[in-house]
Amino acid sequence: MRQTVRGIIFCVLGVLIIFITGTAAAAGPQNIQGEIGTSNHFVPLFADVPTSYYNAIFINYLAELELVNGYPDGNFRPFAGLTRAEAAAILVRTADEAELPTAAPFVDVNPNHWAAGSITAAAGAGLVKGYPDGTFQ
Template sequence: MKKVTQLILSGALVIGIFPFTGNTSQAAVTSFKDVPTSHWAKASIDAAVAKGYFKGYSDGTFKPGATVTRAEFAALLARVAKGTPDTEQTNVFKDLTGHWSEAEVNRAVSFGFLKSSDYPNGFKPGTALTREEMAKWLSSG
């Protein structure tokens, strides 16, 4: 139980510290106009961006206080997952066709972080991630 609690708390910390999207064409940018040098999480944000876990928004912002969406968290999980899944899933959710997160959500499904059967009415990528979803995804992958 202690490991599960630590995992959930770690995930909550990630949610609180690192809002993100993959919706950008910028390379590993570590200078976001809304993350000043004095920001308490700047060093952590820079390190995570340098590793490719987060990309920021196309307008040059990071939005450190924003709500994290399903698409954003699925993208994070897909980016930090090591190795290659046994089976590559494609076209898992019809409402993701052409969405910036489509490939990363499919990869997260391939790794077992989330199940398409949990979202019979579509993934709805812009929906705010709940703590329950975060805990379930972290414990499933």
């Protein structure tokens, strides 16, 4: 059962990474826009993700599922890449694991860091591992 859940989590994370990082651009934005139309089917949730952006529908969908969040300034930063902390948070949300408010098991994760609870939960569930020196980086 645990392997099935882990497999589902990694599939969802893989799809998420593909769509958010823009590697789905191989399909061509004009093809995707032709399929979803050019009119506003949804309200943009982030200031830097206009409805014309070819991955906007996927980003908004994941945000509505509360699997991804934007930054406090109202942006999503779709080209910024995914940090290990953000990946841990997405994994924990996808697996429906409870965030653990305890100190993270890694020496470089401040307990006040926004993802400390997610990192602790992901490590406890075996979804992420640190480096041999005890860091998460």
